[in-house]
Amino acid sequence: MRPPEIALNLGTPPEVSPRTSSDFEEVQYPAAESLSRTAPPRREEELPLHYSYMNEEKARRRVPRGPGAAGTYADPLDDQGMDYGPYDDEGKDVYSKMKANKSALGSGRIRRPPPPPPTSLREFVLQNAEHIPPIVYTLLSCWTRFHKIGKAGLVIWDEAHFGKFGSHYLKREFYFDVHPPLGKMLVGLAGLLAGYDGSFDFQSGATYPERVPYVAMRVMMAMFGVAMVPLGWYTAVELGMSQWACHLVALMVLLDVGWLCISRFILLDSMLLFFTFTTVFCLSKFHNQQYQSFSFEWWFWLAATGWSIGCVTSVKWVGLFVTALVGLYTIEDLWDKFGDLRMSTRDQVRHWGARIACLIVLPILVYMASFKMHFLVLNHSGPGDAQMGSLFQANLIGNDFAKNPLEVAIGSKVTLKNMGWGGGLLHSHVQTFPVGSEQQQVTCYHYKDENNEWLILPRWDEPEYDPHGPMKFVADGDVIRLRHVPTTRNLHSHLIPAPITKLNNEVSCYGNATIGDHHDYWVVEVVDDIHRGGKAHVDKIHSLTTRLRFRHQVLGCYLRAANAILPQWGFKQIEVSCDKENNPGDIHTYWNVESHWNERLPAGDPKVYHSPFLRDFWHLNVAMMTSNNALIPDPDKEDILASKPSDWPFLRLGLRMCGWGDTQTKYYLLGTPVVWWAGATSLILALPILIVYLMRMQRKYVDMEPREWDHFLYVGKVAFFGWFLHFAPFMVMGRVTYVHHYLPTLYFAVLMAAHLLDHFVFSSKRLTERTKAITFGICAFLIVACFWWFKGFAFGIDGSINDQWGLKWRSTWNIYNE
Numbered sequence: 001m002r003p004p005e006i007a008l009n010l011g012t013p014p015e016v017s018p019r020t021s022s023d024f025e026e027v028q029y030p031a032a033e034s035l036s037r038t039a040p041p042r043r044e045e046e047l048p049l050h051y052s053y054m055n056e057e058k059a060r061r062r063v064p065r066g067p068g069a070a071g072t073y074a075d076p077l078d079d080q081g082m083d084y085g086p087y088d089d090e091g092k093d094v095y096s097k098m099k100a101n102k103s104a105l106g107s108g109r110i111r112r113p114p115p116p117p118p119t120s121l122r123e124f125v126l127q128n129a130e131h132i133p134p135i136v137y138t139l140l141s142c143w144t145r146f147h148k149i150g151k152a153g154l155v156i157w158d159e160a161h162f163g164k165f166g167s168h169y170l171k172r173e174f175y176f177d178v179h180p181p182l183g184k185m186l187v188g189l190a191g192l193l194a195g196y197d198g199s200f201d202f203q204s205g206a207t208y209p210e211r212v213p214y215v216a217m218r219v220m221m222a223m224f225g226v227a228m229v230p231l232g233w234y235t236a237v238e239l240g241m242s243q244w245a246c247h248l249v250a251l252m253v254l255l256d257v258g259w260l261c262i263s264r265f266i267l268l269d270s271m272l273l274f275f276t277f278t279t280v281f282c283l284s285k286f287h288n289q290q291y292q293s294f295s296f297e298w299w300f301w302l303a304a305t306g307w308s309i310g311c312v313t314s315v316k317w318v319g320l321f322v323t324a325l326v327g328l329y330t331i332e333d334l335w336d337k338f339g340d341l342r343m344s345t346r347d348q349v350r351h352w353g354a355r356i357a358c359l360i361v362l363p364i365l366v367y368m369a370s371f372k373m374h375f376l377v378l379n380h381s382g383p384g385d386a387q388m389g390s391l392f393q394a395n396l397i398g399n400d401f402a403k404n405p406l407e408v409a410i411g412s413k414v415t416l417k418n419m420g421w422g423g424g425l426l427h428s429h430v431q432t433f434p435v436g437s438e439q440q441q442v443t444c445y446h447y448k449d450e451n452n453e454w455l456i457l458p459r460w461d462e463p464e465y466d467p468h469g470p471m472k473f474v475a476d477g478d479v480i481r482l483r484h485v486p487t488t489r490n491l492h493s494h495l496i497p498a499p500i501t502k503l504n505n506e507v508s509c510y511g512n513a514t515i516g517d518h519h520d521y522w523v524v525e526v527v528d529d530i531h532r533g534g535k536a537h538v539d540k541i542h543s544l545t546t547r548l549r550f551r552h553q554v555l556g557c558y559l560r561a562a563n564a565i566l567p568q569w570g571f572k573q574i575e576v577s578c579d580k581e582n583n584p585g586d587i588h589t590y591w592n593v594e595s596h597w598n599e600r601l602p603a604g605d606p607k608v609y610h611s612p613f614l615r616d617f618w619h620l621n622v623a624m625m626t627s628n629n630a631l632i633p634d635p636d637k638e639d640i641l642a643s644k645p646s647d648w649p650f651l652r653l654g655l656r657m658c659g660w661g662d663t664q665t666k667y668y669l670l671g672t673p674v675v676w677w678a679g680a681t682s683l684i685l686a687l688p689i690l691i692v693y694l695m696r697m698q699r700k701y702v703d704m705e706p707r708e709w710d711h712f713l714y715v716g717k718v719a720f721f722g723w724f725l726h727f728a729p730f731m732v733m734g735r736v737t738y739v740h741h742y743l744p745t746l747y748f749a750v751l752m753a754a755h756l757l758d759h760f761v762f763s764s765k766r767l768t769e770r771t772k773a774i775t776f777g778i779c780a781f782l783i784v785a786c787f788w789w790f791k792g793f794a795f796g797i798d799g800s801i802n803d804q805w806g807l808k809w810r811s812t813w814n815i816y817n818e
Contacts, residue, residue: 107707107714108288109240134233137250141229144254144794145222149264150215151796152665155206157657159266163202163217166191166266169377170198174396176384176446176620178628180367181374182314183268188377190220190266205659217266224274225263229254231277232747236754238284239715244776245758251780252678252750255787258671261657261794262740268315269740275312276744279322280722282308283329287714290333294350299358306358310366317628318744321726323363328721330355371617386425386447387623390417390544390594391530391611401544401594402609405601408456408541408593410472411465413485415452415595418444418561419547420588421622424574425452426491426561428484428509434569436496439508440489444561444574446623453485453595460516471600474541476526479553481516488513490520493552493578500564504577505557521553527590531608543596544609549589552578562588563626572630631735640814641738645730648742649680649749652812654793655739660817665796669739671746673809674786679749682756686720689756715755722748 118124155163161177162184168175169188177184191198194216200209208214232253236246253259263270286301309326312319337343337351381398394401408414416426424444429451432438445452457465458472459479474480482491489509496506510516527547529538538546550559557578564575579589633642643653654670693712696703704712726745730737761767761775790807797804801816808815 107240107710108284109238111288111291130237133247134230134250137233137254138226138230141226141254144260145225145263146219148795149218149222152658152667153208153214154658154664155202155204155208156265156667157204157267160202160204162187162268163200163214163266166196166217167198167200167202168382170196171382172378172380173382174378174380174384174388175382176387176623176627178624178631179268179316180314180370180624182311182370183271183316185370185373185377186271187217187221187266187268190217193220214266218264221266221270222263224270225259227274228259228263228270228277231274231281232750235277235281235284236751238281238288239718239751239755240711241715241754241758242762244762244772245754247776248757248779249750249754251783252672252675252754253747255783256672256675256746256750257787257790257794258669258676258739258743258746261667261669262743264794265657269743272312272315272318273744273747275308275315275319276322276747279305279308279312279319279326280718280747283326284718287329293347294354299354302354302358303362306360306362307366309359310363313363314367314370318726318741321729322722322744324725325718325722326359328725329718330359368617371620372613375613375616383447386445387422387620388616389419389611389619390592391609392616392619393594394544394606394609395611402606403603404543404596405598406542406604406608407601408474408543408596409598409601410456410458410474410480411467412456412474412596412598412601413453414456414543414593414597416454416482416591417594418574418588419590419592420562421619422563422624422626423561423588425449425594426454426576426591427452427573428487428489428491430487431569431571433499433506433508435499436506437494437508439492439510440484440487441570442491442507442509442576443566443570444576446574446627451484451486454491455483455485457481457483459521460518467600474524475539476524476535478524479521480524481520482522483513484509490516491522492516492520493555493557494519495555498575498577499570500566500575501562501577504560504579505552505555507559507576507578519552519554522559523551523553525549525551527584541593543593543604545592547590547592549584550591556580556582558582558586558589559591560586560589563622565630565632574626628735633736639736642736643739645727645737645742647812648727648739648745649676649683651676652810653739654813654815656814660801662800665798666801667796668793668815670790670793670813672783672786672790674782675750676746678753679746682753683720683723683749685756686716686752690716712759715751719748719752719755723752 115127118127165175165177165184166187169185170191191213194213196213196217197211200212229250233246233250236249241249259273263273282301282305286298286305289295289298289301292298305326309319309323312322334351334355337348379395379397381393381396385393385396385399390401393399405412418424418426424446425448426442427445427449428440428442431441433441456474457480459481483489484491487509490511491507492510493505493507498504498506511520524541525548526535526538526541527549528534529542529547530545532538532542532545541548551557552559555578557580559576560579561574561576564577566573566575579586583589633639641655643655647653651671651673654668657667657669658664660666693703723745726748727742730741757775757779762772764772792804792807804815807813
């Protein structure tokens, strides 16, 4: 049977009004007063278009106009901290509706309102408790960096170079090196502060005398290594990592044996690492100020990033790799701003101008300032004079160029300087070409030597030079002969290809003081004079200031030295050839008379010699680049210290930093294996993980909230591209490489390892705090135990190395004596 119907009287029903978005969930956000000057008004915003399958009521909700929260598509404060008010895109901003709005709030460290002023010491301690761990790590870093730092009283590895360069600063002698000067000036400053007088020559393996405060100098260099640890901690904090991950980064930086070992000697690497760390730190700080563009903090950290770029490139050119990382970040940042249709053209221009000023102009000024200081300090003649232009050398104290006769004449003995960037002195020696004519070699050489001296003589068919006859000054268009003073052979060219530049003719030395032919004739062509002006104003050739070209009278080719490096049979010197092309603008065909000896002529006037800074700056940088490119592996020699970039990530080879005898304290440059292997493994896993996430997103799986995704990408990009930009150039460059070249690269591998552990473990919502603590404990134990096992590599090993057990974890490590 059907049950009886029952009627209930519930009263008069209320009038039903249309539903609005106010009936839906209201998402509450923190007050915006702590993040901007005024609380911006609420505004209604649309969700992305892929929600269009919902009805209009479900697809809309009302949110406060303020800082975005995780898991929402609320648009946070614009990057000036201001509200633009209602925005009508007139249907143009389609792409921004299709995805979550990008914002600096979606990555990096989560912003929190500043705490109120402390009212008690306890409150002050509680508010600053986050700084206690980095303080502890810094104290531990002092112990690791300073412990037994003076144990080996010998010149260890590259202390032979950089200690010597520091001595040159203290003696103010000009020297030449392939690296920029900032790091070496800091070495000199350390010696000055330690009371060193610059009198030691730092011969490799030599014992330090008592007058050299090498321990104090090492301690000052190690201070840069000490600072790496707190920088690693605070960088992890600014990247938005969890506390566990920050501890992990600090531990890996603190306890890597490679970083520790390289920081304990008088080397440039501790400074290079320090400024690499500061660059990443400043960049991460700047990223976290993007919500308040053009504020004081925003300008400060942008300028600090530029300053750090200038410093790191002023220590070593490897700093250009972290500069490239900042450049990629900036390009992406400006591209995002370019797509923001709410941003005015004026603000777009301001953003571009700020980046150009702080990230291009400021680093260049810092870099140039280091060279200006370099030139001001090294104002005395020294071993590196010949790398510079003749006018620069003439202004060095102790150089006699300014006393040379001014006007060049037949019978003068001269040296000829190539005026191309990085050019050397025309040079010859008794060795012959193994190819081509097999006559005496002619090269360009960057150091002063009697083999650079040439005698200007008349042609063979003219009367011999009479030292008591009338003077004949050299002028434009004169045909001369250049005789090599030590060997008496004549500068010569013929229709034989040059050994390197095959399209040019070979230049050699041929004959002697009585034997020669018309292939020894060279026509002097004046280009101009630095002080007198154009060719029309040059009646006589002047030393130092007149720019010349030498044209072969028979072949019509021009004497040229263009920084092509000869093989080992040419002692890696610069090739000199005869260029068949007449290119008047080719500066590598320009020469000037540098040293000039002629007893029959009066000394010149020193007042006419002046060398502009920009020309000297550019000249030195090209010379550095040329010498750096010449540091290529020698196939005829086995370098047991060298390694290939592919050897580095998984520690295939280490490096013996000193003698390996039983009576010597031994240092071996090798990283903590668990740190290096974890970093390399994380980099291998990073790309597959990203691909899996992208595939799952395409299938509409939601693995993380938008802010988590932004953070995952941001830190991953910093770590991966930082590593790639530091590692890839070494794969293609031809110069000889060593394991210490990987040390700046290692930092980004460490960040990637900490980032992936943080993402999958320490920040996971699925794992318990107990599981996270156990995972961290295992990682920390492995790092500490591995460091303790290999600590002798950095602190020094005494006695026979073969008595040490268990150090050869890979068969390729050359630790034990065979």
